[in-house]
Amino acid sequence: MSAVTVTFLGTGSTGDPSRRCGSTAVSLPDGTVILVDTAGGNEILHALREASIDVARIRVIVLTHQHLDHAAGLPFVLFRMAMAGIPADGHRGPIDVCAPASAVDDLRRMCEILFPGMFTPWWIGDRVRWHGCTSDQYVWGLHLRDDGTTSPTTVRLGVAGEALPEGVIATISTMAVSHGAPPVPAQAVRIDAARANGEVRRVVISGDTGPNLGFTRFADGVDLLIHEAIEAESLGANPFLVFGTGHVTAASAGKVAEASRVKRLALHHLNARTGQHPETVRAEAAEHFSGGILVPNDLDTTEV
DSSP states (O other): OOOOOEEEEEEEEETTTTTTBBBEEETTTOOOEEEEETSSSSSHHHHHHHHTTTGGGGGEEEEEEEOOOTOOOOOOOOHHHHHHHHTSSSSSSSSEEEEEHHHHHHHHHHHHHHTTTTTSSTTTTTTEEEEEEEEEEEEEEEEETTOOOOOEEEOOOOOTTOOOTTEEEEEEEEEEEEOBBOOOOEEEEEEEEEEETEEEEEEEEEOOOOOOTTTTHHHHOOOOEEOOBBBBBGOOOOHHHHTTTTOHHHHHHHHOOOOOOOTTEEEBOOOOGGOOOOHHHHHHHTTOOEEEEOOTTTTOOOEO
């Protein structure tokens, strides 16, 4: 594989039983997998299997926030890693789990409650390394290197045509965003990843979020913006009421994509129970965004 591939493992929300809850896998040319969010439970393992993604290839798990439709699959993924062992071509180093700092202790405790002994030496042991991004840091980053190691880094957002540092195959950056009523710590995720020829492709995943100052800089010019669109104004949603819950409409996502000058926009976190069918959200976003628009179904893939 020479490209950077995005697999939409889950594209729905807690209110939509027709789709899995949110999870996205970014696969690099060397087989490394970066998993962003873990859906709503055991469904993540079914999605990974159906997408032919081996959990042993996952090096980094990034959680945008601690809500159940994004984080409840974490103990299942770690349990599967512990049970599977490490195949000859699997990742043998640490597993980096990145989440908002104030959620890290709760997420670890959730894993230990649901699977007592998970972090003891005879299971996954100390392979899991927890990283927390605080809102006062604003932006936080992690380098993935070609020797299998990772290291936190001072974030400098790359621009189109700029290569990654020598030996780095991907940089993961997170930015604190607003979400929830009541609010919970949340973060958007940016992945700058090198193709086999060295060209860098850039993907931003908004997570669940309301409007945020600085987001257009974070997502500026990226190849693919994956943005939530929980409601549609064309179906009667009041955007300001939606903002108050820490979400946005499809129209707002289109405006963000246009302001950020991204090349393509993918809309997810849909809810068919409110009439949010793909053609509805695509048409609404297209009124504000002039680039290509995807409304993926579960397990759809796209090369970046």
